[in-house]
Amino acid sequence: xxxxxxxxxxxxxxxxxxxxxxxxxxxxxxxxxxxxxxxxxxxxxxxxxxxxxxxxxxxxxxxxxxxxxxxxxxxxxxxxxxxxxxxxxxxxxxxxxxxxxxxxxxxxxxxxxxxxxxxxxxx
Numbered sequence: 505x506x507x508x509x510x511x512x513x514x515x516x517x518x519x520x521x522x523x524x525x526x527x528x529x530x531x532x533x534x535x536x537x538x539x540x541x542x543x544x545x546x547x548x549x550x551x552x553x554x555x556x557x558x559x560x561x562x563x564x565x566x567x568x569x570x571x572x573x574x575x576x577x578x579x580x581x582x583x584x585x586x587x588x589x590x591x592x593x594x595x596x597x598x599x600x601x602x603x604x605x606x607x608x609x610x611x612x613x614x615x616x617x618x619x620x621x622x623x624x625x626x627x
Contacts, residue, residue, distance in 0.1 A: 520565035
């Protein structure tokens with residue numbers, strides 16, 4: 505392997521470590537830039553309960569977020585838990601109260617609250 509090939513290789517990052525706090529100023533600028541470019545002034549709200557349910561599935565290390573349309577044609581998102589191999593958790597094996605193994609369906613989440621922007625970004 506040549507020196508230039510070594511420079512092109514990235515250090516692998518485990519999926520559960522993807523994402524970081526970018527701070528208010530950078531986040532606000534990114535949102536403002538998007539709104540300025542696209543003219544959209546809404547956002548979506550996702551409650552803590554469904555996020556915890558997604559993340560508490562066995563082997564879940566993160567969430568994949570898909571842009572989607574609901575049954576009325578309105579923009580929304582679908583959230584699906586992901587394992588450490590990047591595979592969607594569509595089902596998993598669980599032990600019931602009697603000690604028997606059973607198959608559970610993975611959580612595929614939607615029904616978020618679409619909101620108008622309720623604050624003004626200040627710079």
